[in-house]
Amino acid sequence: MSVTLTIAGLDCFYGEVQVLHGLELELRKGEVLCLLGRNGAGKTTTLKAIMGLVPARAGSITLGTSELTELPAHEVPRAGIAYVPQGRRLFAELTVAENIEIGLMTRNKGKMVRENVLDLFPVLRERLKQRSGTLSGGEQQMLAMARALCLEPEVLLLDEPTEGLMPSMIAKIRETVTGLRERGVSTILVEQRVDAVLSVADRVAFIENGRNRETVDVTQLRDDPEMVRRYVGVG
Amino acid sequence: MGSLVAFFPHLLLATLEGLVTSAVLALTALGLSLVFGVMRIVNVAHGEFFMLGAVLAWAITTTLTGHPALGFAIALVLSPLIVGAIAWIAERLVLRRIEYNPEATIVATIGLLYIIQQLALTFYGPEARPVTPPFNYRIQLPWFGYSGYKLSIIAASALLLLATWFVLTRTRIGLIMRATQYDRETALAFGIPVGRVYGAVFALGAMLAAIAAVLIVPIQQAHYLMGLDPLLLSFIVVIIGGLGSLRGTVIAALLIGVSDGIISVFFSPTLAKIIATLVVAMVLVFRPQGLFGTATK
Structure with missing residues (x-):
């Protein structure tokens, strides 16, 4: 399977505090790679570093032939990476339609993409004029996903998309991620819920103290639950 | 009844004068409010962009010969463009380098204030200089004649505010x-x-202040210290209206401008300022986000 995104020797800092220590990661085309680890291990920072929102002091992040660490942050999504941040980070004062419009603007996508995305999340079609901050938690997550999918990305970064959601919404997100995999989109998923990981991921990378300790196939994880306990502290 | 009839023309005149103040104030304050709203920085040099707009209008209108309206029209376009370019350069060279840190920005823009002010003193001088209005005709109302130019300031400002609203809410x-x-x-x-x-x-905010200044300079004269009042009044307006809220800025400018006009005519300008300051204090205590602002989350 060909590699879409490669992270090599990545060092990132918040001020003087080093958060990522020579992180190594490989994302293959059309796979769902899940990052597992304790709070503060560096999972979210990894996603932010890919997006250029946290600068890399050393190392490289390569998408195809593009070196992302050399791009200004606003050029990264245009290269084909879409981001669904933790806590959704919608433009709460803007309407649903305006949030989607911003997603479409990123890579100059048109009406057809908009329709496809709204077909995927029909509930949003009924709420286009509503201020996004007034949506329910589940609807907000749908909108965050929809906004990201407006980029028609090659790589999708999802940071705890199921956090605080009802089971029906979690199922919808799982279904969406699976559908994207079938269309060849590669996904990096940060997730705390082990059951969610097992049901959707192809491979799992265990992040600890800003390092990738081990990357395993999800089948290995099913066979060896001890592995999760070792890195995450829960089984 | 008779006293009411006698009172009305005074009230109308005071309201018209207040509307002229409101019109200029709304544009200036909107510039300050936009910069704060989008960039989350307080631009203490905002009044100097206003002053620069007026001084440049004087320079342009005195350099150009021909009908005053032509010189004025050119100044109305050119002066905000030059001020916008200066603001853009200042933003790139100074604010960007300090990464828009709120405290550092206040100090940096105070520095910018003095640099612009002293450059104006050096090259323009300490005199207050008039700019010829583009046209002089009086509109005859039943009770008194009123400057057609002043009414055109109100109209121009309303148009610009509408245009800004349109750009903010209806365009990419x-x-x-x-x-x-x-x-x-x-x-x-x-x-x-x-x-x-x-x-x-940042450039757009400065340009709005400069346009306001060009509009008012035929009435007020250009002077290198004229930036202080618009700065303070703009702060009053954006605090009352809510930083970053266009609607709030316009309503607060109307409130401050018209009440200033009426209270100044019937009582005293000092009382008008006292009341405005009192309103600011009340807003800060009871509704710190302003009447139309949203609370910071």
């Missing part, structure tokens, strides 16, 4: 500006070049 550029205002990091993650947006917004 406006959407980009609002997205940047609400969440800078997410805006970056969706391809919005936040640095460029900041440069443009």
Whole structure:
């Protein structure tokens, strides 16, 4: 399977505090790679570093032939990476339609993409004029996903998309991620819920103290639950 | 009844004078409010962009010969463009380098205030100089004649405010500006070049102040210290209206301008200022986000 995104020797800092220590990661085309680890291990920072929102002091992040660490942050999504941040980070004062419009603007996508995305999340079609901050938690997550999918990305970064959601919404997100995999989109998923990981991921990378300790196939994880306990502290 | 009839023309005159003040104030304050709203910085040099607009209008109108209206029209376009370019350069050279840190920005813009002010003193001088109005005709109302130019200031300002509202709420550029205002990091993650947006917004804010100054300079005269009052009044307006709220800025400017006009005519200008300051204090105590602002989350 060909590699879409490669992270090599990545060092990132918040001020003087080093958060990522020579992180190594490989994302293959059309796979769902899940990052597992304790709070503060560096999972979210990894996603932010890919997006250029946290600068890399050393190392490289390569998408195809593009070196992302050399791009200004606003050029990264245009290269084909879409981001669904933790806590959704919608433009709460803007309407649903305006949030989607911003997603479409990123890579100059048109009406057809908009329709496809709204077909995927029909509930949003009924709420286009509503201020996004007034949506329910589940609807907000749908909108965050929809906004990201407006980029028609090659790589999708999802940071705890199921956090605080009802089971029906979690199922919808799982279904969406699976559908994207079938269309060849590669996904990096940060997730705390082990059951969610097992049901959707192809491979799992265990992040600890800003390092990738081990990357395993999800089948290995099913066979060896001890592995999760070792890195995450829960089984 | 007779006293009421006698009272009405005074009230009308005071209201018209207040509306002229409101018109100029709304434009100036909107510039300050946009810069704060989108960039989250306080631009203490905002009044100097206003002054620079007026001084440049004088320079342009005195350099050009021909009908005053032509010189004025050119000044109305050119002066805000030059001020906008200066603001854009200041943003790139100074604010960007200090990464828009709120405290550092206040100090940096105080520095900018003095630099612009002293450059104006050096090259323009300490005199107050008039600019010829583009036209002189009086509109004859039943009770008194009123300057047609002053009425045109109100109309021009209303048009510009409407245009700004249209751009902010109905265009792609406006959407980009609002997205940047609400969440800078997410805006970056969706391809919005936040640095460029900041440069443009800072220039636009300065241009609005400069336009206001060009409009008022035929009535007020250009002077190198004329930036202080608009700065303070703009702060009053944006605090009452709510920083970053266009509607709030316009309503607060109307409130301050018209009440200033009426209270100044019937009582005293000092009382008008005392009341305005009192309103600011009350707003800060009871509704710190302003009448139309949203609370910071």
